[in-house]
Amino acid sequence: MTWLELSVQVDNEAVESVSELLARYGYNGGVVAEPAWIPGDEGPEFSYDPNRPVTLRTYIPLDAQAEDVRQRLEQALWHFNQIRPLGPLQTRQLEEEDWANAWKQHYSIMRVGQRTVIVPSWLEYSPAPDDVVIALDPGMAFGTGLHPTTQLCLRLLETYAQPGLRTLDLGTGSGILAIAAAKLGAGPVLAIDNDPVAAQVAAENVRINQIEHVVTAGEGSLGAGQHMGHWLSGDFGEDHPADASTPPTTPQFNLIAANLIAKVLVILANDLAAALMPGGILVSSGIIDTKEADVVAAFEAAGLRQLERHVEGEWVALVHTR
Template sequence: MVHWWLELSVTVEHEAAEAVAEVLSRYAYRGVVIEAGPEGWNAGPVIVRAYLPADDQLRANQRRIEEALWHLGQIRPVSAPTCRSIAEADWAEAWKERLNVLHIGQHIVIRPSWRDYTPAPGDIVIHLDPGMAFGTGLHPTTQMCLLVLEELVHPGAEVLDLGTGSGILAIAAAKLGARHVLAVDNDPIAVKTARDNVIINEVQEIVSVMCGSLAEIAGSYDLVVVNILARVIVEMIQEGLAVRVRPGGILVAAGVIAGQEPEVVAALQREGLALVERRQRDDWVCLVAKRGNP
């Protein structure tokens, strides 16, 4: 069992972040995380991080990443990755230092499990421990998804959260009144983290967490949320994602860089999903599409 990882960090401008994330995601043990740089989300570069398991493929994968980033750097400015060895416990502690109580929208409050917070009337508090899974509420795409959920989840709704990570969006949907939420991730570590967070938030009667992929999901849902990379969203649409949205239902697609928005919108429209709302923060876009009635 792997007990430590190699952390790779690449500092890039916003417009190159997804391209770098796509490179790193080919080899990362659990996707990638994109963080604000020292100047914040609204100015300056961002940091793309990935974690590679310290196994017998580590050196070869590190070399492949460096080569891919070098080629990408011929098209747009991309810095060489910085590397450090990091243990699981140290990784978790590093996250804890950066996370504080976060207010989103009118009622949603993200409370890291190690922070004290006294709820105000009307607060919907999500207790969160990201563990080794991504999804903290800090990233603009996660915040936009939470804002959309706050507006669109209605009492009794059935919701599908694809690529659940820490489970933050699934838990939010449950606390906003959904009757049932299926949270899916293809990474066992994310699934364990999401299950733990579901229990911490006492929504295990509403949220089911599954380790699997789109192909293993049956049925259709009032609301489907996918907060992943644009490339993955397009692939999912091509693999039948629209079928999981009920007629008249909503698909929320986030994790999209503005430059790749046309590709995602075209894929949605080909499958009968009409764009009804668009949100943007910095270079990140959240698309809300509706499936027509038969």
């Protein structure tokens, strides 16, 4: 397969909003932010120059729709450019193998929250005593750690992932949240995704982190989620009569992380509540602020009680209990 890389240079204040714009068009919502790195004395842990522009990249399959997608993105950037100046949209063709490596060139060690450090699996890092290190090769799955929703969840897991908690990471992507939960002491952890590519990437990252004895990664979903197609396909399984072929969900998890999209969280509200043990914690994100009220209402109707709410840009993360 051949891929088209779409990249644009932006100033630091525009990184978040333009990343989200690119994520709407790019494969699996993946966006790579490449700051103006300055190699420091600290090996691969570069510092960067905040006064120089950041390059944002996303990737789309070079198929019959590619030109249409490129034009729509160019138009969206044109509108943005009226408010805040941006560089021109640049394109580059990449073969499959180059694409996998393109991620790697622009991905560096990143600290999130108080203790979590995401380390690209091909880089060396000497952890501080309290660090929770997640070695990661996101490949083609969502979950590089760069997205605000992933970061919101990682910060919440630092509070809620306690030793001995039976944990579910629903929509695991690269496996990042499951691995964080396990490294913070939770376990056993079930990491599932209905995208077979993500499930494979997650399993590989679990292996890289040598926590196969704690985390089981695989293809799958929960309740009504089992009838859904790929999350970007628009197939939310709504044609399936409720629970016709879905076994009832039993309460089995003390902690659930669900960084999905709002619509999927609404459809899965009852299943998430049913899977949670009384007193258990549900950390949910992927909620765009305009859809937050729908998720809050669905969770309340499912008998969940809200404990916390966090916002980054236009993204919301919620904590509920049962």
